[in-house]
Amino acid sequence: MESSLIDPAAKIGRNVTFGHGVRVYGNVEIGDDCRIGDFSVIGHPSAQPDTAQPLRLGAGATIRSHAVLYEGSDIGPALETGHHVVIREQSMIGENLRLGNFSDIEGACRIGDFVRMHGYAHVGRNATVGDFVWLFSLTTLMNDPLPPSHLSDPVTIGDMATVCVNAQLMPGVHVGRGSFIASGASAHGIIPPGVIVTGPDGEIAGPVRFMMHMQSRTRHPWPRHFTDAYPTRVHDRITRLAAEIEAEAAAAAQND
Amino acid sequence: MESSLIDPAAKIGRNVTFGHGVRVYGNVEIGDDCRIGDFSVIGHPSAQPDTAQPLRLGAGATIRSHAVLYEGSDIGPALETGHHVVIREQSMIGENLRLGNFSDIEGACRIGDFVRMHGYAHVGRNATVGDFVWLFSLTTLMNDPLPPSHLSDPVTIGDMATVCVNAQLMPGVHVGRGSFIASGASAHGIIPPGVIVTGPDGEIAGPVRFMMHMQSRTRHPWPRHFTDAYPTRVHDRITRLAAEIEAEAAAAAQND
């Protein structure tokens, strides 16, 4: 389509479709069966030229319109983005990340497999996010402990943690595996595995396994009731990981 | 214009203008006198193919640049959007919705007439929003009571309610007609009509009619001083609705 500008040096897999008004730079490798939405920019030049490398985009990606993906990242298969997202350079991303509208992953992040982010999620530079993590709308992962400064104390989020709407993850926080940061909470320091964090002071309010929806008798941790939302081939992986986290949480609680 | 891609199957009214780089799908009906901004996508395919239907866009709409409107919604006349907005499928929207930049209406929402949303407002799936409602910047309407889960407990907002900056509307909240959710507040449960909700615990702080700006002697509820911001032909409707809500609020207060 004339409206698109696809650099002939780009390596494009089979069965890849491009929307209207797409720009693809030469420094890009796109896997098979990807769909690139309208007015997207794929392989945007890095703001840090010394870190420029190809953008590798795994097979089966769905990139919705007005997305910007920088060069120099390595993204696993089955990425799915909403509209108006940004993924900056040097980010290493696992399988089947799903990103909501207006989400922003800054440079040099490490993101695991099957991570889900809703809208307006902001992942600051150098953050580490485990597998099966949920970041709901307006979550912010900071990294500067005395802003503005040259210090950097990025956030680490363990596997299967859930971060709810409008939560703030303070610089240097380590969110334990399977923990639950409530909406509007501010998390800082070392959060043990499998706990609930609430409020602007980030109080640890108890174990995640106490959380329950009364009408439906649905309980946390979520793998008990939500594993079926993932592909069948990873159900065993979810079960093993959830058991591992429950044991870890029980051990941590006993040591208190 | 060559830069635009307008499907010839789209039904376009009279006196409709298209910006630079616009994509219009075939499944779209655009009323008379609409203006479609640059780099917009009108009639984006639904993520849920079984719910795909035409996008009906009422007469007199102004869609600003980089907007994305899905197929399968029905939007009344005189829509006005900021830049970079998203409206998902199966949303039923009344007359003269105004949406700020970066706002996002998810699928299957019901939005009344003359609703105003400022920037970064996020209306989660299945929400119901009444007539003359205000959602200020960064308001989030949630729907999952035990995230992530298969449960859905969407938000309902009554007519003429005001939701201020950065307020969180928790899953299942019913905001009473004419109530006022203060900035940064977290609202949950059943909010009576005509009250003020404040703080992270969503405390009910008193009746809206106590709110007043001392210098200007301007009082709430806002129809007392702000009706002139709407078209003359709906002034009677505003007056009647405001009186109805005041009576409802007085009755609710007496029953306490």
Added chain:
Amino acid sequence: MESSLIDPAAKIGRNVTFGHGVRVYGNVEIGDDCRIGDFSVIGHPSAQPDTAQPLRLGAGATIRSHAVLYEGSDIGPALETGHHVVIREQSMIGENLRLGNFSDIEGACRIGDFVRMHGYAHVGRNATVGDFVWLFSLTTLMNDPLPPSHLSDPVTIGDMATVCVNAQLMPGVHVGRGSFIASGASAHGIIPPGVIVTGPDGEIAGPVRFMMHMQSRTRHPWPRHFTDAYPTRVHDRITRLAAEIEAEAAAAAQND
């Protein structure tokens, strides 16, 4: 490039580059050495036709993709924007503003020199922002003291103030020079120079000079350790301004 639509009436300096799919209106003056990113709109018509004037964009600007700059603003040299930003009409902006992704400057704002805003910052109409100010992600500058109303009580932020993630600046707040609004705080009223504001009630928690990062022995105010992040030619200006603010803060503290 055919994909772009550059009005021949626009005044374009030397060595200006345009990305793919750019729209430039005729009412625009672009200085030398500017780079305009893909799918941007430069000189968007004003929503308030009576205030329409040229957009003047100073030399050396880098505008990243999907940006929208309205006509009728005057922007100093070396602007640098992220992706998906909006700058509305009648805004007067100094030298080397840096804007993060999804930031939004509404109309009739006054912004000083060397201001930095991170992502999703929202600067409401008529705000005044001093020199060397930092606005981190999700900061909101309000202006309506009884929303919705016809009243306007915009925010004023003094030189070298820092506003952290998710802070709310309430209508009419005057943030003193060099003060620090902590993340999640809500600031209102008159904030003295050189103090820390914390929490949803906007408590003044003490002087900024008490802030320190223990491991690195890095102290606030930030010009002590962060001046090197600005061009050498403004180091003297930073030093003088910082000294002036420290004297002002000491005098204010003594008067308490």
